[in-house]
Amino acid sequence: MSTQVRPGWLEKPKPVTQVAKVLALLVVVALVCVPFLVILSTSLASQREVVANGGWVLWPGEPTLQAYRDIFDGGIVTHALGVSAGVTVVGTLLSLACTVTLAYSLSRPGVLGGKPVLLLILFTFLFPPGMIPNFLLVKELGLLDSYASLILPVLINVFNLVVLRGFFQSIPEELFEAAKLDGASDLRVLWSIVLPLSKAALAVVGLFYAVAYWNSWFYASLFMESDHWPLQQVLRTYVVAGVGLTDTTTGEASVNAPQTIQMAVLVIATVPILLVYPFLQKYFTKGVLTGAIKS
Structure with missing residues (x-):
């Protein structure tokens, strides 16, 4: 035996x-x-x-908290923090809305022009526009030195779009057929059936968008004046150039060592993401595993 x-x-x-x-x-x-x-x-x-x-x-x-006092008393980092928070929240919501609607449209069979649009989107993924075309387009649209220039050029990420499209295609077709028999419109199906079943995938894509907007500095250096810089561009300027802070009310330079200022700004730029991630960790892990299994 x-x-x-x-x-x-x-x-x-x-x-x-x-x-x-x-x-x-x-x-x-x-x-x-x-x-x-x-x-x-x-x-x-x-x-x-x-x-x-x-x-x-x-x-x-x-x-001592002197470095943090100098940062928030100066007003530069405080304003940059507000800019980054606003761009991250508004940009993430707009990107999710546009990505979800476009991914849902491309995931449904028989959509008019769906395949050419998908090929065009994948073409932009393989051959992204360079810095000069981006700058010229933003300039022609009159978006220079506006917060819209930090959101619109990166409104839809092709990778996130493909991930959501694949997830929507994995939803059983019987659910869509049953909803159609009950007279539900496409918008109703998306809101009542697709989105509740896609919480894990939406959490993953939303976290990707939020981190990308929060960490973005390149477009700010191209399109924005220094008075409207987000936090990451201010951080890059302090760390790379090693400049100190200047109080906007007195005009006096900071007495702290530049290294303390740089590290304090780095902590302020890192902590928000560390605070948000634990609340999305459950959905993030589930979404990653679900995508790996279904692919």
Whole structure:
């Protein structure tokens, strides 16, 4: 009588293997957390500590919020933070609305002109427009130095569109037929059937859009004056150029070491995404796994 051999992944791991996994996990956690801890500690350190430690502080002996006070008192970062938040919220909602409606239209069989439109969209994915055509188009439309120039050129991402279209096509056709028999319009089907079944995919695509808008700085450098820059462009200017802050009311330069200002702005730019992600993690994980299985 033959005995069935259990697969290797079902066997209980050996103590040496468990220890190796724990050590590997600790190394990965350290590689992720230590840089962020250094950034946060440097932003909270005093000028004397930063200079004494060569520009970086692992744990501040004299924690201070002076760098953050200088940032918010100056008004530049505060305004940039509002610009980034507004562009991210409005841009994400508009992008989701346009992507969902277009993906739903292209996912339905028999749509007039659906295949040529899809090929045209995929062509833009393979051959994206360059910097000069983008600038000339935005200039001709009169959108220079307007917040619309940060949203309209990237309103629909082709990858997100293809992901949603594939997800909509995976919904059983019997649901659409039943809704049509009940007299539901296409808009009603989209709102009452498709969207409730696509929460996980919408969460993934929405997170992709939000992160892209929040981290965007390139279009701001092309189309926007410095008075209307979003946070990431301000951060890039401070970190790359190493400039300090100037108080908009007194005109006096910041007394803090430039490194503390740079790290404080970096913390402010990073924390919002870290706060939003835990609320979408469940849908994000489900959406990624569902897309992987259905593809």
